[in-house]
């Protein structure tokens with residue numbers, strides 16, 4: 001079925017969007033939330049399981065103290081209040097990948113509540129209010145075999161991997177976000193990006209969206225311009241990249257606007273995002289809300305964080321990403337635009353480490369955002385996954401500054417390092433990439449080039465100095481790029497008796 | 501005296517002294533089981549070879565010079581609601597028929613560490629829901645005093661096995677009275693420890709906030725020895741109390757009430773109570789007074805609401821706890837013919853695997869937790885629970901222990917209440933408050949009712965972590981009654 005869409009500009013002319021985001025982050029604790037099983041990703045199916053996370057009869061959960069600490073740190077980083085006393089709750093529903101057929105979560109007593117996160121979009125700061133941050137457990141992972149949709153309906157059979165069941169999951173829920181207007185997609189993306197950086201700076205999760213360790217559910221509703229009554233919202237699941245967060249909001253605005261403009265009504269439902277089309281499809285046919293029959297988890301004692309301990313955690317929080325960016329921008333003396341570009345390219349930490357290894361900020365930025373960004377793009381990998389360290393990049397900038405390399409040679413050195421040929425110095429040595437500084441050697445090369453290009457030499461002697469470019473090119477070619485082009489030009493002109 | 505009639509403490513002493521062996525004691529009990537089990541049906545699983553192997557291992561540990569506890573080599577019957585890695589575990593339900601757990605419950609593990617020899621798994625009401633064992637999917641257990649009557653429940657196999665001398669000790673679990681009521685109606689001792697005093701890890705959950713493992717024995721000291729053997733903090737159970745086990749064995753040996761203040765709960769008595777039960781209870785109160793206790797009447801007005809509160813909280817928790825029985829990972833699977841969805845297989849399995857009482861409670865609990873009803877039902881019940889705990893707190897300001905009949909009636913005939921759930925639920929009227937408040941309570945025999953000649957139990961309730969008081973008072977009552985009766989009450993039971 002093809003959805004009718006209204007062009008984005010037209011949709012925004014008629015309607016105002018209200019956003020909401022629910023983000024799940026898998027915590028990087030060594031063991032699961034309620035048992036001792038390891039949490040490492042990619043193990044053979046059903047090897048990280050035990051009586052507790054398989055919900056064998058008689059087994060009981062015990063709460064992972066590190067996960068509670070990480071959740072409190074997340075809450076503090078998001079400017080939340082921390083509950084003095086709270087409980088886990090059971091969320092009851094039947095599904096084959098949920099071993100107990102209830103999820104241990106939190107309901108009306110979240111561990112952290114009432115916070116905010118500031119994000120920057122188009123140079124403006126937007127404050128996103130955080131409703132709550134709570135701790136729960138992940139489900140297992142179902143694979144539905146056969147059928148066309150990959151969903152449980154219509155599948156021939158399904159297989160379940162319980163390795164993921166019980167991995168600690170933090171859910172971060174925003175309050176409704178009105179007022180973003182046409183920037184709604186960008187705001188959603190900026191929020192997800194900033195949240196991911198906060199998680200990274202806290203070291204609580206590897207936040208890899210493609211592996212599902214950070215997952216966003218995006219709520220969108222529209223209200224007609226001039227109205228103050230919010231519309232019915234939809235919740236889009238399976239949004240597995242930052243780009244998809246942005247696209248899903250845009251797509252949902254276009255879809256809902258078309259329905260509303262045609263006099264239809266929005267159904268409150270879960271929708272699934274499709275990477276290929278950028279559109280969503282209806283997830284659940286039933287309109288009525290499921291009754292999860294929440295009640296306090298009787299198998300676990302309440303959490304009562306000691307206020308002194310919480311104060312200590314707060315004092316020990318690392319520098320948060322936005323604060324750090326402002327500090328680095330001032331230290332490096334770069335423009336808002338350049339800083340934003342580095343942020344979007346995930347290059348800030350790399351540049352920072354390169355500077356720490358001794359490179360000038362401008363050089364570090366130039367290489368990471370130039371040659372290396374181009375190569376990462378070609379290889380289709382994130383910048384951080386290139387096979388080169390900030391220390392190696394710093395060494396290359398040092399070689400250029402000392403005159404041992406020019407930019408062209410430096411690019412060849414980077415290529416060698418990326419190809420696994422060793423450190424920059426090893427690549428220089430192995431490939432013989434040192435600039436020719438021996439005047440005698442250079443002089444001999446120049447004599448050969450002049451001899452081989454008699455016409456050009458005559459033109460220069462005759463005053464057509466512009467023709468020297470061809471001879472310099474010949475020298476660079478003969479030296480395989482290792483000559484210092486400026487010095488070669490001086491020597492050529494001197495040998496031909498011409499002064500500029 | 502034959503080995504099966506000895507106390508557990510004496511058996512432990514005889515084995516330690518080398519006067520008998522764990523194997524010999526185990527064989528004597530296996531012989532008794534073979535003899536009377538067809539009449540009693542206390543067990544769901546007995547594997548004689550495995551029992552003798554366990555006994556031999558204990559004898560070998562002792563021969564190797566290992567220092568063992570006072571119950572090493574003593575046999576025990578284990579309620580089939582605790583997981584056992586070497587025996588099937590069914591919880592009395594078809595849905596777990598043939599299931600072999602891959603792990604031992606903490607209680608099971610501690611029994612083994614103490615050198616107890618597990619004779620087998622005892623019958624129970626399905627998932628411990630009931631007061632008669634009539635809800636077991638594997639047949640009813642018969643009361644050794646009168647085979648036409650119920651042995652109590654849910655730990656009816658446990659009580660019957662001890663009363664029938666099939667085992668000197670057994671384990672039970674008490675959610676609303678499932679240890680104390682079976683102990684009372686079979687004339688033995690049954691103790692519900694303080695909630696969190698004994699580990700629930702590996703106990704198949706009925707109602708998590710109420711379930712408490714505890715001991716059965718034919719005398720108070722034996723119960724205390726078993727209590728001490730398997731209780732104490734367990735890091736695998738978040739609700740387990742991180743405190744030393746109260747000095748229960750010492751208290752059982754002390755056996756004195758001199759100077760103690762004892763409160764008679766005013767709300768337990770009158771209509772609905774069998775006259776013979778009330779008469780025996782009054783005798784016990786008089787006895788306590790004659791032993792030097794100061795007896796006063798204490799009012800606990802909220803106890804009146806304990807039963808309805810319990811029948812909201814327990815089903816609510818069970819409706820969630822039993823959701824895991826879904827045919828996906830273990831147990832029964834019905835309708836998996838390749839045409840049905842996972843949801844349909846779940847529904848068919850649960851329809852076929854659960855008995856009517858379990859279904860009734862799952863439905864009650866599902867309803868009570870539903871959106872829109874939660875506050876009126878589950879929420880109100882939790883408030884009542886708080887009030888009951890306050891009543892206990894206030895009472896224990898005035899007295900050291902509270903006493904009441906354990907049950908309103910003696911053992912009723914099998915089938916009499918099977919179709920009347922409300923009548924069945926009344927069996928737990930006096931025992932439920934201690935589950936809701938989490939405090940300790942014990943039932944000790946206090947004679948036979950005049951009408952039917954069947955045992956009556958005296959319930960002694962103590963504050964949270966005051967378990968030792970139950971044993972101290974229980975042992976004093978036991979000693980005085982045995983002096984009066986010329987021996988334990990159980991010698992009055994007819995031969996099987």
Ligand SMILES: [Zn+2]
Nearest residue numbers: 035037050053
């Ligand atoms: Zn596990």
